[in-house]
Amino acid sequence: MTTLLRSTRRGFLQGLGAGLLITITDTRLFAQAESGFQGRRGGRAGRGGAFGGAPVPISARIHIAHDGAVTVLSGKVECGQGARAEIGQAAAEELRLHPDQITVLLCDTTLCPNDGGTFGSQTTPRTIPVIRAAAAAARLALLELASRAWSVPAAELDTHDGKVLHAASHRETSFGDLAASDQAAQAFSQIPRNVTVTPVKDWKVMGAPAFRHDQRDMVTGRHAFPTDITRPGMLYGKILRPPALGSTLTSLDATTPIDGVTLVHDNDFAGVVAPTSFAADNAIAALAPAAKWSAPPTNSSETLAADLRASVRGGVPTNPFPAHAPDKLFQQSYFTPYIQHAPLEPRTAVAEWAGSKLTVWTATQNPFSVRSELARAFSIPEDDIHLIVPDFGGAFGGKHTGECAIEAARLAKAAGKPVILRWSRAEEFTFAYFRPAAVIDVSAALTPARKIASWFFVNINSGNSGIDSPYAIPSKRSQYVTSAPPLRHGSYRGLAATANNFARECAMNELAALASADPLDFRLKHLDDSRLRDVLQAAADKFNWGQKLPEGHAAGLACGTEKGSYVAACAEVSLDKNTITVHRVVQTFECGAIVNPLGLTQQVQGAITQGLGPTFWEQIRFTNGHIENAAFAKYRVPRFSDLPQIDVHLLDRKDIPSAGAGETPLICIAPAITNALTALTHTPLRALPLHV
């Protein structure tokens, strides 16, 4: 079903065919329930639908139409990370259906429960258990309905292929017929606490490779991304942007109207609405000379590391663990720059007003939060805003916020027509937020027995994720301190875990060198965590760590854990004059019981390759608020020709609850390559992107 068909709740119901079961979907109820749920970190919430909040109707999650069509609803979004396939698997598993028999309806704020944002690798550990519980409860409710209708014990009934069966009496009835019965609404009113879900050992659909069900539309071009949404009478918007970040519009002396173009100017906001995107672009170009801007701030990427260090309030914390002779003291600093997410689909929103009610189609990882942003921006109730998130073209942590949606809605309101606003690539590179730059100080003391006695780790500016060392060290402390960042930063796939693992794993290699120890042995000597040991040892084995490599080649490794999953990478690298070649990457990854091995393999392969970008090229260059490389021609990202041989090994731990996998596979590639290069140059590299 297309996005447009479900622009209203009634439209959705008509589109799906008659079905009694959607009776209660009050998103406020779910927002409350979910906030209670999210407040209990690590709780058993999802397992029994026991949110700790209001009772959750099955019908909010699972819709069964009279013709038996099953739809599962979630407020999660799909942007290539695999939520859609996985949610379909979870529902199919518990309803004993084939995944093709399930439609997954993702974020539409008037229909879908608020499942929180799609970030932090949380869909697998948080949302999948909720979906499983709802689907298992739906199946039980169907059994119960048949049991009552036939006056036989529910224990004698089974389900198969969308039917409830009673083998003894050769009776069967369809899910659709049961859902149409008078008792259905009551039966589907609540997900019982402690509902039993299928144990991992009995999984048939989960654990097996699953595709997105909309895959055919991807290869025919029929899938409607946010950029493809069209509304009757829709016009094309464009915003007048400052020449530098931090400048604001002080005056706009626009006197010459352009045919067919509407200028929208309100204090420091200016944009145009035009019949085509070309006309909108031209109108903005014509308007630009008439604009005056406030002076930009003074800043530069050249002095970024020093500026961040100098701006830590109260100064950078000092090492509380003094080294005592004969221990050797190690002290180094590492750096990662600002980078941009650069999803292939630029930020886009389509906004349409009907009186004071607003409908927005946009790409965001945080739909309910963007709805709140819109409500605040226009002083209207959230209930008057209908936000729809079609599956969109990549995010990587970059699409949390609603500025594009707000801009589109401002233009649409002024124009009195639906408006699409699609950011240009230069806007993407400039006006979206950046992955924060980091300066990281590492101090450690090494004993004559080649053991680390103390470890002090300070992340300046980029964050806490993955900051704690997984190594067994008697005295250790890791802390994050804020600075005064010159650019607006925000989320990015893996958050600070990439920077923190880069610094830690490079420092571990330097310490190993100081101890004249093999990097693998040195790590294993400091590792108690068996899951991390397992992935590291497996990567080393698959890579054949210690093997003799061709002349001019060297190997490096790194390992880490974040968000409950574990990763290790070995890289083989060569250096010829100034040309670095990554020949081979072996990466092992473990995230508990694997839900979708196909999607997981793609995530891990993609993360390894994506991680080459910040390792070698990606870096935002800026001077006084002007972004100097705001184009793909100036901002190099990984290409086909950059592919090393990639060997991915997934460790399937069926005995451990599934963790997410969107981020952790990204955190080891930069340090593994850096450590390999350092083995060649014998000069430790401590800043990304790497320069030799």
Next chain:
Amino acid sequence: MNQQISFTLNGKPHSLATDPDRPLIGVLREDLGLHGTRFGCGEAQCAACTVLVNGERTYSCRMAVSEADGQHIQTIEGLATGEKLHPVQQAFLDEGAYQCGYCTSGMIMGAVALLADNPHPTDDQIIQFMNRHLCRCCGYVKIIAAIKRAAATGGAQ
């Protein structure tokens, strides 16, 4: 300053009056309703907007519609024959060679152009030709596998 421009689009003649300087992608998407050609950068740097002009790979974001006058243009919408997918589409489908899918139209059109020229490319030839296409999910491994599968299943048609 509109100009009458005529071309063959997916085998059918089209004629429209428009600003000749508009990029072809804008006309395809905004006037003709063909959204399968995706906008990624507007700089001819990502190849998401790839179409075939007289069979040649062309980045429609940097081609003025006036240049299309009299030419044969093929977009992703023109590849399948009814419900039967083009072998390259089928290969991408069978391999699951996409993640977010935003680069997929361009990748498929690029692969069609490659295989028309070189029905059995080596890995290196695939990489060299396809190197203009960006996939930000970095699903290149699967895409190469899909192109090889397409080559083995008559993708050069």
